[in-house]
Every structure is written in C-alpha cells, then in structure tokens.
Amino acid sequence: MEISLDLAFIRGILTQEYERARNEILSVGVRRAFENSQQRHDARIASAPDVGTLACRAGCTWCCYFSVDVRAVEVFSILDFVERTFTTEEKARVYAEVRANSTALKNLGESERMKRNVKCPFLNGGRCTIYTARPQACRNYHATNVAGCQQSYEDPANLDIDPDFAPWVYQAGTAHVDAFSTAMRDAGYDVSAYELNCALDAARSDLAARERFESRLPPFTHLSGEDVPAEFDDLDP
Ligand code: SF4
Missing domain, CATH: 1.10.287 (Helix Hairpins)
Incomplete structure (x- = not known):
C-alpha cells in the first residue's frame, strides 16, 4: 500500500x-x-489520527503466526515479564514451544522464515499472554482490513499480499521505534534484529548473554543478528 x-x-x-x-x-x-x-x-x-480505522481486535490472532523480529533489549524484557508473571506450568509450556520453534527456524534465512506459519509461544487461548511486554513489531503490526491478514495466514508463501494499514499509525509507530533504536545504537548497545524464538532460546541457554548486552557487547555468541537500517533513516534527528 x-x-x-x-x-x-x-x-x-x-x-x-x-x-x-x-x-x-x-x-x-x-x-x-x-x-x-x-x-x-x-x-x-x-x-494517531487514524487509529479509529484499525480492524485489530482482542481475539483476532492471524498475525500471531507470522515471523517476528526483536532486539536484544526486548528479549530480556520479555523474559523478565514471563519470570515475574507466569506460573511454573505456563513457563514450562512456553519455553518448550520456544525451543521447538527455535529448532525449526534457526537454519532458515529471513525470507524462508516469512513463508512459514509458526504459532507464537505467547499466544494461548486466543490471546497474547505477554501483551504489556509484547515486541515492538507486534505493537506496530496493524491492519484496517482483517481479510488481508487472514489471506497471509492462509497463503504464507505469497509475500506479495499487502494488508491495508493506517498511514498515521504506521508512521507514528515506526518513527518511535526508529528513534529509540538510534538512541540505543548511539549509546553503544546492540540493536541487531533477531528472530523472536531463536533469541529467547539463546538468552535462556546462556546466562552471560544479558551481562554482555548490558556491557554493550554483542549478547548472543551463536546467533547472528541482522543490521536493520531505520525505516526513516534519511530523516534521523
Ligand atoms: S507476542 Fe503476542 S502479539 Fe506478538 S505474535 Fe506473540 S501472541 Fe501475538
């Protein structure tokens, strides 16, 4: 669009x-x-002026099967949220799904990942169980017409499907994420993008990852992140 x-x-x-x-x-x-x-x-x-045009509603979960990229700071924030708020049984279920998804996705390139539906480990009972800690990508993903999201879910290999979205919501959310990432990068922190499940699994498997991140070093030793340029790069402050 x-x-x-x-x-x-x-x-x-x-x-x-x-x-x-x-x-x-x-x-x-x-x-x-x-x-x-x-x-x-x-x-x-x-x-955002056009927020009222969004079709996104509680219980609509087509996009929770799409590939999600995160930055390291989000990974540690999500893990803290899970440790703080989930029961022992919920944690065991989520971490088992994270491991299974990570195993299935870790050797795939980005475009291959995007062509697969993988249920997010945090989707349970038709709702996001980490809603207040959900990734920036999920906060920014939105549509004004559910049909496009459903079509992408039903035909994941077709990357030409382009669900209708709300222009000001898109600009507001994207500029916000760009600005925070630029501030992090300028302060020396890792801002590479990682696949959600692989990064969660890597953080859980290596407890020194958090310390490396806080020390402004690349956090994950066996996971390479992608250097994603800011969407509004030319307009950076
Ligand atoms: S984190 Fe929440 S909103 Fe994002 S894909 Fe998972 S269940 Fe959906």
Whole structure:
C-alpha cells in the first residue's frame, strides 16, 4: 500500500523520542528506558489520527503466526515479564514451544522464515499472554482490513499480499521505534534484529548473554543478528 509520508509528523516523533530515550538510557539504564519507551509507544499509536480505522481486535490472532523480529533489549524484557508473571506450568509450556520453534527456524534465512506459519509461544487461548511486554513489531503490526491478514495466514508463501494499514499509525509507530533504536545504537548497545524464538532460546541457554548486552557487547555468541537500517533513516534527528 502506497502512502504519502507526513514529514513534519515523523520528524517531530523522531526528535522527541530520541531526546527522551537518550536522556533516560543515561539516567535510568537501557532496560528501564526501554520499558518507559514502550508506554510512550502505545500512547503515540493510540493518539494517531487514524487509529479509529484499525480492524485489530482482542481475539483476532492471524498475525500471531507470522515471523517476528526483536532486539536484544526486548528479549530480556520479555523474559523478565514471563519470570515475574507466569506460573511454573505456563513457563514450562512456553519455553518448550520456544525451543521447538527455535529448532525449526534457526537454519532458515529471513525470507524462508516469512513463508512459514509458526504459532507464537505467547499466544494461548486466543490471546497474547505477554501483551504489556509484547515486541515492538507486534505493537506496530496493524491492519484496517482483517481479510488481508487472514489471506497471509492462509497463503504464507505469497509475500506479495499487502494488508491495508493506517498511514498515521504506521508512521507514528515506526518513527518511535526508529528513534529509540538510534538512541540505543548511539549509546553503544546492540540493536541487531533477531528472530523472536531463536533469541529467547539463546538468552535462556546462556546466562552471560544479558551481562554482555548490558556491557554493550554483542549478547548472543551463536546467533547472528541482522543490521536493520531505520525505516526513516534519511530523516534521523
Ligand atoms: S507476542 Fe503476542 S502479539 Fe506478538 S505474535 Fe506473540 S501472541 Fe501475538
């Protein structure tokens, strides 16, 4: 779907979020800064002028079978959320699914992964069980027409399906993520993108991963991340 970018709108978010994120990373640390940023992320999307056009509703889960990429800071935040809020049985179920998905996906390239449906380990009973800690990609994924999401689910190998989305929601969410990632990168932290299950499994298998991340080193020794350029790279503050 082609859209016209509202450059003033995007630049405003890039500048505001970058300044706020940079200051918070220095003052309260990267993990706390990220969790604060997630709250601003949700607020930005909720106040986008076209948020009322979204078809996304609780119980609609087509997109929870699509490939999700995350950054290391999200991985540690999700694991903390799971450890804090899940029962022992729920943790065992989730971690078993994470391991199975990771095993199935770890040797696939990005385009191969995108052509498969894999149930997210956090989808349970038709709802996201880590909703407040869900990845940035999930926060930004949205559609104005459920049919496109369903079609992608039913025909995962067809990467030409392009569900309709809301232009201002897209610009607000994407600019927000770009700005926080740029602030993290400028502070020296890893901002590579990793497949969700593989990164969760790697973090759980190697307890030193978190310390490496906090020390501004690449966190995962057996997992290579992808250097994803900011969507609005040319407009960075
Ligand atoms: S984290 Fe939640 S919203 Fe994201 S794919 Fe998994 S179940 Fe769906």
